[in-house]
Amino acid sequence: MGIRTGDQYIRGLGSRQPEIWLQGRMVTNVCEEAVFRQPIYEIAKLYDMQHDEKYQDKITHICQETGERVNNAFLVAKTPEELQAKRVLYETYAEATFGLMGRTPDFLNVVLTSLYSNASFLERYNPQWAENAKNYYKYVRDQDLFLTHAIINPQNDRSKSSHEQNDAYTHLGAVEETPEGLIVKGAKMLATLAPITDEVIIYSFPGFQPGDERYALAFAIPIDTPGLRIICREPMQDGIRSVYDHPLASRFEEMDALLVFHDVLVPWDRLFLYNNVEAANLLYPKTGIGQQPAHQTGVRGLLKLQFATEVAMRLADSIGVDVYPNVQNHLGELAQSLESVRALLRTAELDYETLPSGELMPGYVQLETIRGLLPKLYPRAIEVIQIIGAGGFLMSPTDSDMEHPDLTEDMEKFYAGRKGISGTDRVRLFKLAWDLCGEAFGQRLLQYERYYTGDPVRKLAIFYNNYKKSHACTMVDDALSVFATKTASQTKQVL
Ligand SMILES: Cc1cc2nc3c(=O)[nH]c(=O)nc-3n(C[C@H](O)[C@H](O)[C@H](O)COP(=O)(O)OP(=O)(O)OC[C@H]3O[C@@H](n4cnc5c(N)ncnc54)[C@H](O)[C@@H]3O)c2cc1C
Ligand SMILES: O=C(O)Cc1ccc(O)c(O)c1
Known part of the structure; x- marks a missing residue:
């Protein structure tokens, strides 16, 4: 398919029913919810820019593999010009939102592109993980999807690692393997824009200890996967405030949410890392996803x-x-x-x-x-x-x-x-x-x-x-070398 329009993005949102909790009630139609209406519109505008001749060549390119036009976030830059082409995309989207929306689609699509181009890291641990990451990148690129992410554990007791928390499934962890995939349970924070995205990707910062194996996870699933609950923070605008009185707050609020997984099935082909503390600690520094x-x-x-x-x-x-x-x-x-x-x-x-x-x-x-x-x-x-x-x-x-x-x-x-x-x-x-x-x-x-x-x-x-x-601090060594070559009395003269 390649680049989507804003309308296609909105229709995608409307075709799903994720479990979104907002101020004590379940949202039944995210596109009609006042709080989300304007942010959805701002994201849709970014999708439309891909089709606008003023921007198209600046922010998209023809994919060599498929021959379709795709967003520059999916470009694996091999020349300085391609690196700049990516920057122009970031600039164009940031200008359109005054830099106020942090998690526009380009952010996670770049994360995914880096995971794809450095999938050899995953291959060393499990070739299937590498294959899954590469296929997922192509899927997101070709469907032009919008991802949210949650990489931090909920803020319960920071002085203890995941396996030392009061409950084994406070932090998101693996419960059991089934023929269809891995069942996971627990929570992750803090998924910005989750209610208005298509998919969620889970990975982690380094910091896993021995004993944390079940929490060493990376995967991606559709945002409406059964058992995945999105609990929104209190909105900072009600969606009906006047644009005159709140020219920025009425337009650019990004909702943040806690993600709670109640025995959620992660299909095997969506799993990128599991049950390996070493791989989980090296994922961030070794794949460029940071x-x-x-x-x-x-x-x-x-x-x-x-x-x-x-x-x-x-x-x-x-x-x-x-x-x-x-x-x-x-x-x-x-x-x-x-x-x-x-x-x-x-x-x-x-x-x-x-x-x-x-x-x-x-x-x-x-x-x-x-x-x-x-x-x-x-x-x-x-x-x-x-x-x-x-x-x-x-x-x-x-x-x-x-x-x-x-x-x-x-x-x-x-x-x-x-x-x-x-x-x-x-x-x-x-x-x-x-x-x-x-x-x-x-x-x-x-x-x-x-x-x-x-x-x-x-x-x-x-x-x-x-x-x-x-930084070996060689200038200091150079300065100190004066002492090595002179006797104490000669050094005095030099000084
Ligand atoms: C507006 C907003 C949007 C966000 N969006 C996303 C998102 O889309 N996806 C996502 O995954 N995350 C998101 N985050 C979460 C973000 O990653 C975390 O806030 C960040 O990693 C810090 O973690 P924390 O908030 O849990 O703070 P903590 O880690 O709980 O830190 C609290 C305080 O304790 C100190 N502290 C804690 N542990 C240590 C330690 N070991 N050593 C020294 N000092 C320590 C810290 O310095 C800090 O002052 C978002 C956060 C904000 C504020
Ligand atoms: O910027 C990075 O390196 C990755 C990262 C860290 C913390 C976050 O909250 C986040 O959303 C993304």
Whole structure:
């Protein structure tokens, strides 16, 4: 089939009945549920862009194997141009969503592409797992499916490993093998956008201990597989809030969900890893499923940081405060953060590594540096927006106030900004900024940036340990060598 349209994506959602729990009730038709309507529309727009001649050649290509047009997320980049073609896709989708939707279809499709191109890792443990991963990649590519993922165990007792939890099936684990497949039970967090996806893929970060064998799992199943329960968090918008009052929150909220598996059957041909702690611990570092998507998340993060920086600049300008050096310092800091991330991305693409298969892997150090910086730079950008808007955020009237004839004069006079910024302009801008920096929606965006790639504290420690391995600190040795060649009195003279 190849690239789908938005309508085909929506019809796919409508043809299934996953078990979705939202505010204490089961959702019977996800497409008609107010909370999901606008996010479904935003994702559908991305599918439609694949057919729009303005974007088609930028974000899709002809698959050599099938002759069909498919999304660039499925490209195994073997040349710098192909690496850039993938970046253009990430950029195009992030621009369409202002970087606010973290789990657009390109993210997991890149994960899957990396699993496919590095399936030789799985082959060493079990050739069938490798075959399954490769077939699944082709299935998702050719049907142009949208995946969610859950790779973290629920937050019960973090000081204990999976097999030490109170109940053997708190964390998702294997129960029994049957002729049809593996029965699994337990929970995983935190599946962003799960209710409006086609399939779910389960894998894990390293960290398995001996005794955790039953939890060492990787597989993918349709989102409406019997026994799979999607428990949504409380929505941060009700789906009927006015676009005027909440120009971002009303459009881009990504629902997050806990996935609970009640004796769910994973068909054998959908299993990629099972019952092997060593393989589960090496899956993430050895298959590129962490590093390749870091290119996508880096580009998306850059666009989100750019958006926040632009909002801060516009706010300051709208009320005439960017004449002050303190405000200029805040804004200059954001601009420098933004340009640092942009430069890191450029270098990541230039400093790629060529794997034995010929696949190009964008630079680890640069991408991991972006991952380490974003959890600090984005919250800081939000803080700057809060500092610049100050009390102005708390005087924004509603759509209905702005439209009431008795209030029009006051609205235009007292809500206006500096010369040239009308009351309507200023209120609109402040509402947009408040969605980003004040609303529950904006707080989730911030929490997302802190944790979307795992715990930043442990990630940075892992980065340092890897960095140390490849940095012998030879400059210090050079400097110290002065002591090796001189006697104590000669050294004194040198010093
Ligand atoms: C908005 C949002 C969307 C997300 N979407 C997804 C998704 O789509 N798919 C998905 O799989 N996951 C998703 N996640 C989950 C994300 O992977 C986790 O939040 C992240 O890995 C951190 O894990 P945790 O939240 O369980 O925190 P914990 O691991 O429970 O950490 C809690 C605190 O304890 C500290 N801590 C815990 N353990 C240790 C330790 N061993 N050593 C030192 N300090 C420790 C941490 O530093 C942190 O401060 C999402 C998270 C957010 C916030
Ligand atoms: O970014 C990665 O390396 C993979 C990853 C880690 C934690 C997550 O929550 C997630 O969704 C994806």
